[in-house]
Amino acid sequence: LNDLIKEIVDLQRFTLEKESIECKLKLGKVPEIFVDSRQIKEVLLNLITHARSAIKPNKKGTITIQTSFNRDAVMLKLVNDGVPVNWENGEEQKAKGSNGVDSVGNGINLAIAYGIMQSHGGDMTLCHDPARCNEVTLYFKRFNPAFDAVEKKEDKEMLYLGEVRILIVDDEEPIRQFLSSAFERMGYQVLTTDNGQEAIEICTFEDIDIVFLDYLMPGYKGDAVFKSIHEVSPQTDVVFITGVDSIPDIDKLLMMGLEGVLRKPFKIETIIKLTNEIMARRYNTLQD
Known part of the structure; x- marks a missing residue:
């Protein structure tokens, strides 16, 4: 969970800094949670969007994300110091404005997050009290019960090799060679290309598990290549x-x-x- 939070906050940092919003992380030691990482990333994105909408434009704000564990659940608490949402009057809510976020969509963001948490056997609670700011708490109830054992064996993770096929897409030959050599030493099967069009063709006719895709290349940009790969091979994971x-x-x-x-x-x-985390998730999905 902490790794997912760091990843999403890192991706959002530029936008938050542009809006004068500081994001503080207070991440405790928590056990591994059994979730679909993509859907939890979507939850985090929606909660951050919700928090941004509560902070007035041109005003400095703070979003704090905390994680903790209490035996019954892994908890994630997101607090912002913006104006509490007025749920009874949508017009008033919209009139207050936001940092580029339509606050009328606030309820949609929370509804999506709540639905995903419910589908994972978890829960979500809200507190919009002026004295306590805006607070959203997530409860993850499916976690590894052998918490201590997991921590002790952290450096003995299983490697998912064998038939794993990786495609490296980068217009710089030294990067392709460096990554290709590293993956092959680990036992992975590796293909490489220097352009997005060929990457799309490879994913159309070959079974590729993961694509590591340079976002800025001559010709097709990374987002266009990702969308095309996702269309022809939806089971392939893509990392920019x-x-x-x-x-x-x-x-x-x-x-x-x-x-x-x-x-x-x-x-x-x-x-x-x-790479190992992606393959572990795919393996666990197949087992389920």
């Missing part, structure tokens, strides 16, 4: 590799199924760990 600070419409891309974004420069351990 980029050095840019902000990707337009990243929220929509994540909700469409983009697995995540890796910022350059990155350590090879980071990309191997992400």
